[in-house]
Amino acid sequence: MTLLDTLRGRHARDARRAHRLDEAEVDALVAGWERAVLGAGFVRTVATVTGPTVIAPRIVHVVLGPPAVLTVRLEPGQTVPDLRALSRRLAPHLGAYGLRVDPIGHGDHARVTLLVADPLAAVVPLSPGPGVLLGRGEDGACLRVEPADLPHLIAQGATRSGKTRWLYGLLGQVAHRADVEVAGIDPSGLTLRPFTGTRHGARQVCGLADLHRVETVLADLVAAMDARLAAMPVHLDVVPLDAATPLLLVVLEEYPGLLRALDAADTKAGKRVRGLVARLLAEGHKAGVRVVLVAQRAEATIVGGAERAQCEGRLSFRTDTVESLRLLHPDADDLAAEHAAAPPGVALVSWPGRPLARLxxxxxxxxxxxxxxxTSTTPGAA
Ligand SMILES: Nc1ncnc2c1ncn2[C@@H]1O[C@H](COP(=O)(O)OP(=O)(O)O)[C@@H](O)[C@H]1O
Ligand SMILES: [Mg+2]
Known part of the structure; x- marks a missing residue:
């Protein structure tokens, strides 16, 4: 036997061993999958002569990766969104942090990618692109929206969970847009301060030194909304936006702080301001007015149920209780425990036309x- 034959023999043995290890890994994945879908009830039950038979959706292809990717043939009646909704229950039994579930073909098969780490662990840079970037999801897709398509927004979260940084991102992106005017009340004095002296500054209040002005500015915004609605052409149901009629983005940073200050000074003022904000929320959308309300907790004393319902864009940064999450996302109970430890900047997001997602x-x-x-006049100059 020559040296070459010896080496070839060793190579073949190594290849066979690797193959056996791979097979064992595939077997473990298939077994884990079956236990997981049975446990989660993601199976089809058919009646046979010998009694009901349970059929689990089958894995038809495996790529070991990393990341490992399973191709699953769904049973009749099963959908990709159903499977996606169960991914948090299934992942631990596949030795994964989480699952990414994508449809294949018409949705009769699913591609299930096993994520080894939190896909939201890395910082998301403020990359240029169309519209404004609100965040990136677990699937890597960005939520980008034209300002005119923004819903009313409400953001809640514990102190230092990332609410204000998120607001910086949003405001920094719209500041140079001719079709947007940033207005609002900022008890912290910091968030809206950079706008002082820009074309946006007129309908803003920084700090709470002058509570009377808070009311004046909000009343002025309601009057602007009413004027737009009164002037609306009969053939339209939404005011068209442009530089002459910009989207009025009404920022209410630390809104509970504002209400506390108003209530302490004069309870009637607090009531009037709540009323003005309620009108902006109820009627603003068709008049090109959007409210961005920021609070630690979107509780009823801050925003009543009717006002909360007007806010279709809902973000919850780290919140400590499931009750807080439920205020904005009635369907988030499964995620509450995990979200209590979310890093700054990671939010649960309910958005029109999208399933609840982490972002x-x-x-x-x-x-x-x-x-x-x-303050820069050119987009993205900072
Ligand atoms: N998107 C993010 N990515 C990374 N770090 C963040 C992000 N948002 C916030 N942080 C960190 O968290 C800190 C607190 O954020 P901040 O927005 O001031 O919280 P809040 O307004 O909720 O009290 C920031 O100083 C920053 O260090
Ligand atoms: Mg803040």
């Missing part, structure tokens, strides 16, 4: 960069 907000590295994005 990582783009990261504005510093206040200075945010301020520069607002």
């Amino acid at each position: 990582r907000a783009p990261h504005v590295p510093s206040y200075a960069e945010y301020a520069a994005a607002v």
Whole structure:
């Protein structure tokens, strides 16, 4: 036997061993899958002469990766969204952090990617692109929206969960848009300060030194909304937006702080301001007015049920209780425990036309960069 034959023999043995290991890994995945879908009830039950028979959706192809990818043939009656909704129950039994579930063909098969780590662990940069970037999902897809297509927004989350940074991202992106005017009330004094002296500054209040002005500015916004509605052409049901009629983005940063200050000064003022905000929420959409309401907890004393229902874009950054999550996402109970430990900038998001999803907000590295994005006249110059 020559040296070459010996080496060839060793190579063949190594290949056979690797093959056996791969087979064992595939077997383990298939067994894990079957236990997981049985446990989660993602099976079809058919009546046979010997009694009911349970049929699990079959794995028809495996790529070991990493990441491992399973191709699954769904049983009649099963859908890809059904499977996706169960992914948090299935993942641990496949030794994965989470699953990404994509349809194949007409949705009769699913591609299931086993994620080894949180896909939202990495910081999302504020990359340029169409519309405004609100965040990136677990599937890597970005949520980008034209300002005119924004719904009313409500963002809640514990202190230092990333609400204000998210707002910096949003405001920094719309500041240079001629078809958007940023208005609003900012008790912190910092979030809207960079707009002072820009074309946006007129309908803004920074800090709470002058509570009377808070009411004046909100009343002015309601009057602008009413004027737009009164002037609306009869053949339209939504005011067309342009530089002359910009989207009025009404930011209510730290809204509970504002209400507390108003209530402490004069309970009637608090009531009037709540009423003005309720009108902006109820009638603003067709008049090109959007409210962005930020609070630690979207509880009833802050936003009543009717106002909350007007906010179709809902973000919950880290919240400590399932009750808080339920306020904005009645369907989020499964995610509550995990979300209590969410890193800053990661939010659960309910959005019109989308299933509830986790999203990582783009990261504005510093206040200075945010301020520069607002004050620069060219987009993305910061
Ligand atoms: N999207 C994000 N990516 C990475 N880090 C973030 C992100 N958002 C916030 N942070 C970090 O969390 C800190 C607190 O965020 P902040 O927006 O001030 O919280 P909040 O307004 O909820 O109190 C920030 O200073 C930043 O260090
Ligand atoms: Mg804040």
